[in-house]
Amino acid sequence: MTTNFDALATRILEGGAATEADALAVLRAPDHELMFLVAAAGRLRREHFGNTVKVNYLVNLKSGLCPENCNYCSQAMGSEAPILKYSYLSKDETLKQAGAGLRGGATRVCMVSSGRGPSDRDIDKVVEMTEALKDEYDGVEVCACLGLLKDGQAERLKSAGVDAYNHNINTAESHHDNIVQTHTYADRVDTIGKAKSAGLSPCSGLIAGLGETDEQLVEALFALKALDTDSIPVNFLMPFDGTPYQNTWELSPTRCVKILTMARFVCPDKEIRIAGGREMHLRTLQATALHVANSIFLGDYLTSEGQDALADLHMLRDNGFSILGLDDAGFAELIATHEANAATVHRAHATTPCGSSAGTGCGDGCGGCSVAQAPAPSSAEDNKPVIRARGAGTEVAANA
Numbered sequence: 001m002t003t004n005f006d007a008l009a010t011r012i013l014e015g016g017a018a019t020e021a022d023a024l025a026v027l028r029a030p031d032h033e034l035m036f037l038v039a040a041a042g043r044l045r046r047e048h049f050g051n052t053v054k055v056n057y058l059v060n061l062k063s064g065l066c067p068e069n070c071n072y073c074s075q076a077m078g079s080e081a082p083i084l085k086y087s088y089l090s091k092d093e094t095l096k097q098a099g100a101g102l103r104g105g106a107t108r109v110c111m112v113s114s115g116r117g118p119s120d121r122d123i124d125k126v127v128e129m130t131e132a133l134k135d136e137y138d139g140v141e142v143c144a145c146l147g148l149l150k151d152g153q154a155e156r157l158k159s160a161g162v163d164a165y166n167h168n169i170n171t172a173e174s175h176h177d178n179i180v181q182t183h184t185y186a187d188r189v190d191t192i193g194k195a196k197s198a199g200l201s202p203c204s205g206l207i208a209g210l211g212e213t214d215e216q217l218v219e220a221l222f223a224l225k226a227l228d229t230d231s232i233p234v235n236f237l238m239p240f241d242g243t244p245y246q247n248t249w250e251l252s253p254t255r256c257v258k259i260l261t262m263a264r265f266v267c268p269d270k271e272i273r274i275a276g277g278r279e280m281h282l283r284t285l286q287a288t289a290l291h292v293a294n295s296i297f298l299g300d301y302l303t304s305e306g307q308d309a310l311a312d313l314h315m316l317r318d319n320g321f322s323i324l325g326l327d328d329a330g331f332a333e334l335i336a337t338h339e340a341n342a343a344t345v346h347r348a349h350a351t352t353p354c355g356s357s358a359g360t361g362c363g364d365g366c367g368g369c370s371v372a373q374a375p376a377p378s379s380a381e382d383n384k385p386v387i388r389a390r391g392a393g394t395e396v397a398a399n400a
């Protein structure tokens with residue numbers, strides 16, 4: 001079995017392709033073979049991406065208040081998760097939030113809005129935000145994620161300088177209607193097609209842990225391969241209290257690594273991004289997973305908090321990765337700046353605790369508070385999503 005995965009990598013490097021049977025074998029490999037799997041898939045990762053990690057930063061432009069019923073989503077109609085709720089951020093607030101992520105090492109800003117899809121006025125706002133971002137930050141990549149697109153909207157985004165459009169298929173077509181009923185799988189594929197036709201780089205991925213079978217995970221990955229999306233965010237279900245998936249824990253750290261490994265074998269030259277749920281599901285295997293995947297989100301997610309941005313940067317440095325777009329000196333300077341800021345904020349909080357993020361440490365992402373206050377999760381209860389209470393839509397500094 002060990003030799004077979006290495007042989008599979010060799011076959012792919014020589015121009016072959018993984019089959020559905022190969023993908024299933026990866027998902028079902030025994031845990032004791034995990035490092036052989038990672039080593040084999042890591043050959044593909046290094047061939048296409050070296051040891052670079054692409055760092056992305058999420059800005060939630062509009063949070064909650066969604067009329068759709070995606071069962072996994074804390075922003076959905078009927079969700080009772082106590083998330084932040086707000087309508088569109090102003091252009092200035094968007095620039096401020098995006099700037100925090102870019103100064104934190106991100107090269108791509110992902111502007112996300114809840115809702116079925118944007119109105120033409122929403123597109124006006126995103127056009128204005130994109131133009132301002134491109135003016136202010138040289139070389140920034142902008143990805144928009146605004147829901148289902150109507151004719152002409154993708155072209156307007158492209159003209160404004162938007163680089164990519166995200167719309168996840170989320171799961172296999174054969175499982176789609178079990179997780180959402182207010183739109184169809186075909187609706188989702190249609191929007192990805194509209195983005196591609198307009199010249200936007202298509203970004204589409206999935207959420208694992210929604211009750212899908214192994215075969216359905218394979219089905220979803222091969223659908224993404226057929227769609228030829230440039231980047232593939234792999235989310236691991238964050239089971240928010242107050243949603244239908246509350247207390248649903250189907251994933252283990254090794255399972256998550258195998259899912260990412262399968263994605264690498266099936267789509268060897270695509271950006272495989274470890275997305276939502278990274279910390280709670282991969283836990284101590286986050287860095288191991290980056291030997292297969294090549295992209296992450298820095299800091300927080302749309303409605304929940306990620307680990308401190310400084311911890312993300314330390315993880316990358318300690319494991320020998322570099323940040324795409326930064327040379328070694330730039331990376332070292334970035335970490336030094338974050339460490340100095342964290343020390344300053346933490347010293348201040350030693351006398352006046354920020355208290356902005358109860359139970360997970362400092363809402364300013366100072367690092368020190370988190371180390372002091374956030375124990376390693378020992379049960380599912382400890383591991384639950386922590387509702388975001390900083391960054392966009394709050395007065396508290398972003399975690400970036």
Ligand code: SF4
Pocket residue numbers: 066067068069070073074075076077113114115116147
């Ligand atoms: S995933 Fe998007 S469309 Fe679905 S409920 Fe959440 S915000 Fe709405």
